[in-house]
Amino acid sequence: MENFNFYSPTEFVFGKDTEMDCGKYVKKHGGSKVLIHYGSSSAVKSGLLDRVKKSLEESNIAYVCLGGVKPNPRDTLIYEGIELCRKENVDFILSVGGGSCIDSSKGIALGVPYDGDFWDFYGTGKVVEKALPIGTVLTIAAAGSEGSPGSVVTKEEGMLKRDVGSDLLRPKFSILNPALTQTLPAYQTACGATDIMAHVFERYFTNSTEVEITDRLCEAVLLTMIKETPRVIADPDNYQARANIMWAGTVAHNDIVGVGRSQDWNSHGIEHELSGLYDCAHGAGLAVIMPAWMEFVYKHNVMRFAQMAVRIWGCEMNFENPEDTALKGIRCFRTFLRNIGMPINFKELGAKEEDIPTLVEKFGLGDGKTGGFVSLSSDDVAEIYRIAAKASL
Amino acid sequence: MENFNFYSPTEFVFGKDTEMDCGKYVKKHGGSKVLIHYGSSSAVKSGLLDRVKKSLEESNIAYVCLGGVKPNPRDTLIYEGIELCRKENVDFILSVGGGSCIDSSKGIALGVPYDGDFWDFYGTGKVVEKALPIGTVLTIAAAGSEGSPGSVVTKEEGMLKRDVGSDLLRPKFSILNPALTQTLPAYQTACGATDIMAHVFERYFTNSTEVEITDRLCEAVLLTMIKETPRVIADPDNYQARANIMWAGTVAHNDIVGVGRSQDWNSHGIEHELSGLYDCAHGAGLAVIMPAWMEFVYKHNVMRFAQMAVRIWGCEMNFENPEDTALKGIRCFRTFLRNIGMPINFKELGAKEEDIPTLVEKFGLGDGKTGGFVSLSSDDVAEIYRIAAKASL
Secondary structure, three states, X not given: OOOEEEEOOOEEEEOXXXXXXXXXXXXXXXXXXXXXXXOOOHHHHOOHHHHHHHHHHHOOOEEEEEOOOOOOOEHHHHHHHHHHHHHHOOOXXXXXXXXXXXXXXXXXXHHOOOOOOHHHHOOOOOOOOOOOOEEEEEOOOOOOOOOOOEEEEEEOOOOEEEEEEOHHHOOOEEEEOHHHHOOOOHHHHHHHHHHHHHHHHHHHOOOOOOOHHHHHHHHHHHHHHHHHHHHHHHOOOOHHHHHHHHHHHHHHHOOOOOOOOOOOOHHHHHHHHHHHHHOOOXXXXXXXXXXXXXXXXXXXXXXXXXXXXXXXXXXXXXXXXXXXXXXXXXXXXXHHHHHOOOOOOHHHHOOOHHHHHHHHHHHOOOOOOEOOOOOEOHHHHHHHHHHHHHOOO | OOOEEEEOOOEEEEOOOHHHHHHHHHHHOOOOEEEEEEOOOHHHHOOHHHHHHHHHHHOOOEEEEEOOXXXXXXXXXXXXXXXXXXXXXXXXXXXXXXXXHHHHHHHHHHHOOOOOOXXXXXXXXXXXXXXXXXXXXXXXXXXXXOOOOEEEEEEOOOOEEEEEEOHHHOOOEEEEOHHHHOOXXXXXXXXXXXXXXXXXXXXXXXXXXXXXXXXXXXXXXXXXXXXXXXXXXXXXXXXXXXXXXXXXXHHHHOOOOOOXXXXXXXXXXXXXXXXXXXXXXXXXXXXXXXXXXXXXXXXHHHHHHHXXXXXXXXXXXXXXXXXHHHHHHHHHHHHHHHHOOOOOOXXXXXXXXXXXXXXXXXXXXXXXXXXXXXXXXXXXXXXXXXXXHHOOO
């Protein structure tokens, strides 16, 4: 176990009807003039936005609104949000939506008090020194952004997807009402579940040894997802299964299951080029990339993949041939993804094998290497795209 | 899963040599004049106290000291601490020690800004409205007080052990250096491990259904303790095993594994009378009480105890007779406790069967009932003491 800092000061307010209290929590965390930032018209149609506004009004909190966040949120809307916040003297941002909406809110939050271009912070490691406080009302269990320090944004020019992380971007509060996710179509629900599982796998595959506590916590989240996801796909109105997935999604990414160990994150990076280029759902891209990444790297630590197979997928250990067990685990993962309706190869995702050189080029590794579990070159990344392109059960 | 709030804003600073930075963290969290509160002479002899003072001096933070915290911390020292803090205008309390020291610090923290008697808050449900901020340098993995809102204190007059809880009592930061626990004798180490496991079991035995995520997280912590505790008992200098136990201890009690479900806490209450009366270690008392409590209540939900047996203790499920599996699990727990050197009955603990009426009397239930999993009467509590008195493997 390695030294670490863990600081997750977000107040999580979980359960039925909790969005009715968002005004109270904005007030508690110091907001007096709010930007309500939201995405599609579904928040309007469902009446959620009206409930949020009503709650703010009951707490005598003024607000302005900015909708239109798209999946893979764009820099263009963030510039608009920053300008609006400055003009209206907004001191608190309330995100009403899923991970894209929260990530867009975080972009605005760090951009408002910054003199230069907010994009300076994305993909550069530049340290965030100030940001407006954020609250969230979550409508999709997936990104974990409701409890994480991260934000991923796409620059429209060139469709570049880049990220930033800072404890200043952790929401002050997050309202998690599982019932709000019940209207989500099966495909998006499955994309969210895949994203949650990927967040754990990025932490699970580590070169740190003697990390039993975080190994077991990772496995706890994955076992939950394996049980609950098919239940939700079969019965979208299952509040309890939605609730388990929602809290699993937060725990998966606020880093409590990942502290004190090296993490990988190559699958996310490799996927980002897919959703950047094709504007597909991030979770769907991960369903295609992550098992391919596993197939490419498993020989680096066969026993860790055998552990995944046995502890997470319930495979019997083949003590004479652990590699056989390791490969079985990866097959179980891909089969699970197919069963919940995810694409497992380029064709099913809508990606093209002939674009691989472009994807590798945009990944931007050049002659360098990257990754916490296995360090990959551009050639390795190309090979993972090729495995992903052709994958089948 | 039930509605819940989860707010754990403590900054955890984990790993080797982290106590050298405590001055920095006091400063970051607003302290300028500190009470260093500590326990036995071991913190002095080991040089830890000197390192803490040096770190404060390097950050130009003034301090006064108050040592002498005993296990099962007493009200008398808290009164002394409150007076000292008022006289010296202390604005931050730094606890250097284990759970008793932190709990004593919390008593002082809530007492300083309060006009009346600090004891008013203990065991009464009176709401804490103000408290000095606290930081901790933890030396024993056990109580979880480094990340919890709770404090348990013993009133010397009558040896009454009572508790209080408030988010205001959650430490601002906690410094967790597993190496500081390496000097702890095997018996105290095992007491700490038992306490950690008990914190999880109090949450695991619930009447809430559909709580897969927290069930699995509970099991993750328990599986870790079952693996790591015997390693530490066999090899006290094993830093990695100490590290896994230390983080498990925090996760076990900051409530991330217990949210959204009913919890029990009768074993803790029933034990408190033992350590109150005999001044024995809380963990040792739990080793005697908790399996006895399990034997008394398991019929309330045989399948939950079978789940414990299978998932936590690795028992084979007896599908024809789940009760057999449930009882096997409880036996595994008691055998584990004996193997790590814990007492399993009154005699081994130094308690007396003839004191049972006194213990029940002090428990103070009268004609009432208490408990989240099974509601117990005074007669039930007496029966649990009797089972505990006579227990054997």
